[in-house]
Structure formats: C-alpha cells, structure tokens
Amino acid sequence: MLEVRDLKKTFRSSGEVQQVLRGVSLSLERGATMALTGESGSGKSTLLHLVAGLDRPDSGTIVIGDTDVTAEDDRGRAALRRGKVGVVFQQFNLIPSLTVAANIAFQARLAGREDAPWSARLTDRLGLAEHARKYPEQLSGGQQQRVAIGRTLAAKPALVLADEPTGNLDEETGERVLDLMLDLVAETGAALLMVTHSSRLAQRMERQLHLERGAIRA
Numbered sequence: 001m002l003e004v005r006d007l008k009k010t011f012r013s014s015g016e017v018q019q020v021l022r023g024v025s026l027s028l029e030r031g032a033t034m035a036l037t038g039e040s041g042s043g044k045s046t047l048l049h050l051v052a053g054l055d056r057p058d059s060g061t062i063v064i065g066d067t068d069v070t071a072e073d074d075r076g077r078a079a080l081r082r083g084k085v086g087v088v089f090q091q092f093n094l095i096p097s098l099t100v101a102a103n104i105a106f107q108a109r110l111a112g113r114e115d116a117p118w119s120a121r122l123t124d125r126l127g128l129a130e131h132a133r134k135y136p137e138q139l140s141g142g143q144q145q146r147v148a149i150g151r152t153l154a155a156k157p158a159l160v161l162a163d164e165p166t167g168n169l170d171e172e173t174g175e176r177v178l179d180l181m182l183d184l185v186a187e188t189g190a191a192l193l194m195v196t197h198s199s200r201l202a203q204r205m206e207r208q209l210h211l212e213r214g215a216i217r218a
Helices: 044-051 074-083 100-110 116-125 141-154 171-188
Strands: 002-013 016-028 033-037 059-064 085-088 159-163 191-195 207-212 215-217
Touching: 002 044, 016 044, 016 215, 033 044, 044 059, 044 159, 044 191, 074 085, 085 141, 100 116, 100 141, 116 141, 116 171, 141 171, 171 191
Parallel strands: 033 191, 033 207, 085 159, 159 191
Antiparallel strands: 002 016, 002 059, 207 215
C-alpha cells in the first residue's frame, strides 16, 4: 500500500540549511498499522506531510498503491488526498459553520464518494449520533477529534495518516478515541501510519519505527 524509498528533505532557515530527513525508507501493507515515534524535531511530521502530498521531498520516492506521489503535481496530490489518503491531524480542523453530520460527510462529498449509510454508521459508532446537528464549538475536545476521524474514514481511504491524533486529549479520552479509530480502520481494511510521541500508544500498533535526527534507528 505504501512504499517510501530513500526520502530526503531539507529546509532553509535564517540562511542555514537543515537536513530534516536523511534517506528514510519504509513500507506498509494494506490493512497494517505502524507507529512512527521520535523526539520533537526528528522529522516525524515532515515525513507524514510528504506522504500525504502536502509538501515535496528533495529526493526519493513515495508510492501509494499504484500512484507515485512524488511524480504528481499539486492537483494530482490533492486528488490523492480526496480519494486514497485520509489525514487526521492533532488540530481537529473542523469547519465551524457545518454541523457534526456535515463535517463527517464533507471529505467524502468532495471526493464524490459519499455513502450516507456508512456516514450514519460511523456517526453512531463514534458516539456522535445525538450530536449530529450540533456545531464544533458545542463539542468537547474528544468529541471534536471523533468527528475528525469520522470525516477521514467516511471517504473509505486506503491509507490513513494520523499526526498525534490524541495529542490534545487527556490520557483516558485519548485511549478511547484511539480504540475507536483502530476498530474503524480495521473495519475498512485501510492501512494506518500514526505519528506519536507516546511509546505506550505506539505499542498499540503492529509495527513501530523510530526516527532519530531524520533517519530510521535500527
């Protein structure tokens, strides 16, 4: 499902070049789960953003399914995020003017893949049915994160990328949200790559990779 080969990325700041990724390679099979851990600044989020097509690497390749992400233009990468790839961010990024139900359906509608029964089932499984007509500001942090997960999964992506998805939640709420996400990802058959600073949460994934100074540590 995902093949990353010899990925390198640098950023220029105040006239200095910082090498963030130093030849990272990894693979993830369909339906598998993987945690990417590392200290702050190790390149975890940068790697996830590159896989999502939100930025371009300096060199290396990223292949999702049969699509070479690194060969796609901006429009092609955006289409990939609407279809094959779903992203769950630490910041919920919900649309304030839309209800819970509309937020969950939003990405699937953009992709032309809205499935009303599946969205309703997701809403129920996420414990949001009684909040479907509410707006994000009326929800707790844990409820907003569940809406964000529902929005990602409503389009039935083949690959789910999660960047510290429980980072803004307390430990107990974070565990419940992660339980739900793992159950629903398994139900859809999607692969999951999750960035986390928590070794405890990382152990919930089938595989763990550790980034250190932009490289995979053996």
